[in-house]
Amino acid sequence: MNDITGLTLIETLKALEEKKFSSEELNKAYLERIEKINPRLNIFLEIKKNPQNMPAAIKDIICTQNIRTTAGSKILSNFVPPYSATVIDRLKEKGIGIIGKTNLDEFAMGSSGENSAYGPTKNPWNETKVPGGSSSGSAAAVAADLCTFALGTDTGGSIRQPASLCGVVGLKPSYGRVPRYGAIAMASSLDQIGPITKSVADARLVLEWISGPDGKDSNCVDPASCKVTPCAARGCLAGVRVGVPREYFGKGLDKGVEKVIREAIKKLEELGAEIVEVSLPHTEYAVAAYYIIMSSEVSSNMAKFDGIRFGSGREDFGPEVKRRIMLGTFALSTGYYDDYFAKAAEVRTLIKQDFEKAFEKCEVIVGPVSPTVAWNLGEKIEDPLTMYLSDVYTIPASLAGIPGLSVPCGFSDGLPVGLQILGKYLDEETILNIGEIYEQSTDWHNKKPDLGKEA
Amino acid sequence: MNQYEPVIGLEVHVELNTKSKMFSGSSADYFSKEPNSCTDPTNLGLPGSLPYINEQAIEDCMKIGLALNCQIADVSRFERKNYFYPDLPKGYQISQYRWPLCKNGWLEVEDKDGNVTKIRINRVHQEEDTGKLTHTDGQTLIDFNRSSVPLVEIVSEPDFHDSSQVRDYAKKLQQIFRYLGVSNADMERGDMRLEANVSVRKIGETELPNYRIELKNINSFRFMVAAIEYEIKRQIEALEKGEKLTQETRGWNENKKETFLQRSKEEAHDYRYFPDPDLPEIRMEESRVKSLESGMPELPEAKVKRFISDYGISKANAQILVDSKELANYFEKTVEDGKDIGVSPTDIANYIINRKVNIDEVKPKQVVEEIANRKVGVVEDEGEIEKVVDEVLMENEKSVDDYKNGKTNAIQSLIGGVMRKTGGKVNIETVRRVLQEKLES
Numbered sequence: 001m002n003d004i005t006g007l008t009l010i011e012t013l014k015a016l017e018e019k020k021f022s023s024e025e026l027n028k029a030y031l032e033r034i035e036k037i038n039p040r041l042n043i044f045l046e047i048k049k050n051p052q053n054m055p056a057a058i059k060d061i062i063c064t065q066n067i068r069t070t071a072g073s074k075i076l077s078n079f080v081p082p083y084s085a086t087v088i089d090r091l092k093e094k095g096i097g098i099i100g101k102t103n104l105d106e107f108a109m110g111s112s113g114e115n116s117a118y119g120p121t122k123n124p125w126n127e128t129k130v131p132g133g134s135s136s137g138s139a140a141a142v143a144a145d146l147c148t149f150a151l152g153t154d155t156g157g158s159i160r161q162p163a164s165l166c167g168v169v170g171l172k173p174s175y176g177r178v179p180r181y182g183a184i185a186m187a188s189s190l191d192q193i194g195p196i197t198k199s200v201a202d203a204r205l206v207l208e209w210i211s212g213p214d215g216k217d218s219n220c221v222d223p224a225s226c227k228v229t230p231c232a233a234r235g236c237l238a239g240v241r242v243g244v245p246r247e248y249f250g251k252g253l254d255k256g257v258e259k260v261i262r263e264a265i266k267k268l269e270e271l272g273a274e275i276v277e278v279s280l281p282h283t284e285y286a287v288a289a290y291y292i293i294m295s296s297e298v299s300s301n302m303a304k305f306d307g308i309r310f311g312s313g314r315e316d317f318g319p320e321v322k323r324r325i326m327l328g329t330f331a332l333s334t335g336y337y338d339d340y341f342a343k344a345a346e347v348r349t350l351i352k353q354d355f356e357k358a359f360e361k362c363e364v365i366v367g368p369v370s371p372t373v374a375w376n377l378g379e380k381i382e383d384p385l386t387m388y389l390s391d392v393y394t395i396p397a398s399l400a401g402i403p404g405l406s407v408p409c410g411f412s413d414g415l416p417v418g419l420q421i422l423g424k425y426l427d428e429e430t431i432l433n434i435g436e437i438y439e440q441s442t443d444w445h446n447k448k449p450d451l452g453k454e455a
Numbered sequence: 456m457n458q459y460e461p462v463i464g465l466e467v468h469v470e471l472n473t474k475s476k477m478f479s480g481s482s483a484d485y486f487s488k489e490p491n492s493c494t495d496p497t498n499l500g501l502p503g504s505l506p507y508i509n510e511q512a513i514e515d516c517m518k519i520g521l522a523l524n525c526q527i528a529d530v531s532r533f534e535r536k537n538y539f540y541p542d543l544p545k546g547y548q549i550s551q552y553r554w555p556l557c558k559n560g561w562l563e564v565e566d567k568d569g570n571v572t573k574i575r576i577n578r579v580h581q582e583e584d585t586g587k588l589t590h591t592d593g594q595t596l597i598d599f600n601r602s603s604v605p606l607v608e609i610v611s612e613p614d615f616h617d618s619s620q621v622r623d624y625a626k627k628l629q630q631i632f633r634y635l636g637v638s639n640a641d642m643e644r645g646d647m648r649l650e651a652n653v654s655v656r657k658i659g660e661t662e663l664p665n666y667r668i669e670l671k672n673i674n675s676f677r678f679m680v681a682a683i684e685y686e687i688k689r690q691i692e693a694l695e696k697g698e699k700l701t702q703e704t705r706g707w708n709e710n711k712k713e714t715f716l717q718r719s720k721e722e723a724h725d726y727r728y729f730p731d732p733d734l735p736e737i738r739m740e741e742s743r744v745k746s747l748e749s750g751m752p753e754l755p756e757a758k759v760k761r762f763i764s765d766y767g768i769s770k771a772n773a774q775i776l777v778d779s780k781e782l783a784n785y786f787e788k789t790v791e792d793g794k795d796i797g798v799s800p801t802d803i804a805n806y807i808i809n810r811k812v813n814i815d816e817v818k819p820k821q822v823v824e825e826i827a828n829r830k831v832g833v834v835e836d837e838g839e840i841e842k843v844v845d846e847v848l849m850e851n852e853k854s855v856d857d858y859k860n861g862k863t864n865a866i867q868s869l870i871g872g873v874m875r876k877t878g879g880k881v882n883i884e885t886v887r888r889v890l891q892e893k894l895e896s
Contacts, residue, residue, distance in 0.1 A: 069503075081501070081502070082501070083501075181504070184502040185502075185503070217733075218507050219733065219734075296729060300546070302546075303545065304500045304502070304544060306539065308597070309500065332727035333725055333727060334725045341729055
């Protein structure tokens with residue numbers, strides 16, 4: 001069976017159960033494909049020699065016991081964690097194995113993958129393009145069929161944006177749904193671990209595996225609210241109100257992307273959804289507030305990398321990490337706290353309220369994930385501000401702590417575009433159901449990048 | 456010289472004796488354990504680790520707050536105090552700043568002349584301890600066993616004007632910690648640490664001086680008092696010479712009996728406090744505070760008052776007996792045992808204090824009998840004793856019947872009767888023998 005690697009997670013589980021192939025054959029198929037493709041795309045920082053069980057790819061910011069975990073940083077080039085993240089332990093209980101650790105922007109700081117100390121990952125759809133970031137390797141690994149599914153982390157869009165740019169499904173759960181223990185912190189009040197998958201149903205399954213309190217992440221919510229029921233009524237969105245925020249279709253949104261998103265919204269309408277215009281008036285302040293809150297937390301979270309107990313010295317931090325440490329240190333300094341951090345926290349509350357108000361009129365909010373499709377490697381790396389603005393549609397949901405899904409919804413200039421579906425806090429169920437109904441009534445999820453004859 | 460008055464505020468840190476650490480599962484009972492054996496990813500500050508609140512520590516902190524007459528905040532928060540030091544693995548200490556757990560309390564202290572002053576307590580908050588550095592042979596070793604052991608900080612207002620008040624305050628706090636059972640509060644082991652902010656001003660002035668000297672790393676009450684005395688003198692002399700004093704941190708050199716400069720203001724940190732995003736707000740339900748309040752033990756201050764009113768003992772004696780909960784309990788048990796045979800609480804108090812009774816070895820009953828026996832000598836004549844015994848036997852038919860029916864314990868109350876009649880001035884063993892002879896004849 002040469003198309004083992006093309007199967008979704010759920011299809012693979014079924015095939016294993018029906019003994020269509022063995023776990024050994026499964027891992028062998030993936031490993032062979034990785035050997036052929038990885039050297040070109042630079043997706044994996046670590047490839048397991050004898051992978052077993054269900055082969056998953058893990059973003060290299062999630063601690064794996066006895067497997068080197070670098071966070072994409074030179075500072076951790078020799079760091080082998082003595083413990084595993086909660087999500088890793090939970091996957092292991094479900095029979096999931098690790099096939100490799102995936103490349104990322106250093107400490108998840110970036111939107112293109114180019115801030116990795118180990119060289120950029122390339123987009124499987126076009127090797128001259130970025131895969132998005134910071135979960136670059138995880139999204140690219142799923143797009144290139146180098147794993148059954150992957151885990152990423154999302155702080156301001158780091159799951160949704162690369163999923164969009166690589167044409168796969170990416171879910172950022174509500175803040176507090178998945179325990180963060182073992183995920184190396186970037187900005188603690190925003191970080192969430194989530195799945196990157198080949199189908200919406202796969203994302204739902206993985207979410208259920210990894211959700212719920214672990215007694216280690218104090219911000220994790222009650223297990224009673226963590227059950228995600230599978231999609232009941234397929235193929236129909238009658239009675240569902242879909243909000244379209246006018247602020248997500250303004251200046252800066254690429255025309256080609258806009259066209260694809262508008263078509264996707266039309267499709268939702270065809271499926272029976274009622275389309276309502278909503279407003280998220282504080283969207284324009286989101287990026288600024290995010291950069292203050294995130295960098296403040298970063299400046300404190302990065303302090304442990306002092307080279308005393310593990311890792312090398314802080315001179316090994318890359319430029320983007322240093323930039324954020326400096327920004328955050330400034331924002332928290334005496335005399336500046338009220339003007340920066342406290343103000344940003346107020347904006348965050350307003351943004352949360354924007355969503356609460358909008359959700360009075362609709363069950364989900366849809367729009368673009370990224371204002372553009374994947375751009376050229378090197379194109380924005382010298383211009384951090386432009387890079388920051390590429391997260392303008394993902395950041396508000398991060399600040400509000402609500403769940404967001406990216407579902408493939410077409411192409412522009414031959415590159416994938418993702419539809420972002422945002423839901424109420426802890427209502428992953430609805431966004432997954434709507435995402436799945438959309439996915440199953442379109443063909444976008446079946447499109448695969450052409451990786452040439454070697455693949 | 457005496458136209459100046461000292462203005463002193465105190466910061467007291469106390470390590471709690473909880474089973475596990477403030478934010479993770481490893482043992483907090485680290486004393487004399489092998490270095491770095493009481494650690495886990497969280498208190499080593501490993502990448503990916505997270506803090507998880509120890510509820511026992513929060514309760515202990517609230518108990519301290521309640522004992523110090525504080526309000527318990529409805530909502531409190533942990534914040535990060537950011538600074539770099541090799542014994543601080545995360546690069547920040549999880550502490551409380553804007554939203555402490557307990558605030559606005561007070562404690563009454565006595566100075567050396569017995570004057571009572573109310574010291575206002577600004578806050579009682581929860582934080583975590585740091586690791587420990589050992590400098591040897593040009594090397595520095597780090598032991599993280601102490602890292603993240605729960606620590607409570609008690610910050611007073613600058614209400615002290617005399618070192619004897621400071622001593623009394625520290626002593627009283629230590630007693631309270633021990634009564635609550637939240638800490639051993641041992642100064643030498645570092646369970647309890649004092650920092651004093653000392654400045655002086657002209658008598659009559661009401662504004663706080665525009666500088667303060669922080670006395671730090673002083674590990675005994677005695678040294679702290681000495682350091683404060685020294686500072687007061689040094690500062691007055693400096694001001695008299697027209698020198699300008701500025702903020703600095705000083706330590707105590709016991710050999711030279713003087714304070715020395717540790718850090719000046721220029722080296723002060725900007726801690727960049729901000730709410731710890733890893734930890735949720737603590738919302739304190741009234742019912743939880745109520746149930747803690749009702750479970751509070753009787754505290755030393757109240758016990759002293761009760762001992763004076765219930766037992767008629769002197770204040771000085773009451774204070775000595777209340778020094779530890781164990782001694783106070785021992786005293787009360789002895790008083791109970793002494794009732795039957797007419798040994799008074801005053802005699803018991805005097806005996807325990809003067810004889811320095813080892814309460815771990817000597818039983819309360821022994822103390823009572825010993826006191827009774829000490830009054831021997833006045834009535835030596837057995838005939839006289841027999842007369843009294845006969846009287847007592849006549850007056851206590853029930854006890855006599857009880858004894859004869861096998862309740863040999865009844866002899867205790869008969870002995871008591873004899874003791875009362877003779878004012879305790881008989882040998883208790885003689886009385887027992889005579890009684891037994893008569894009862895069994």
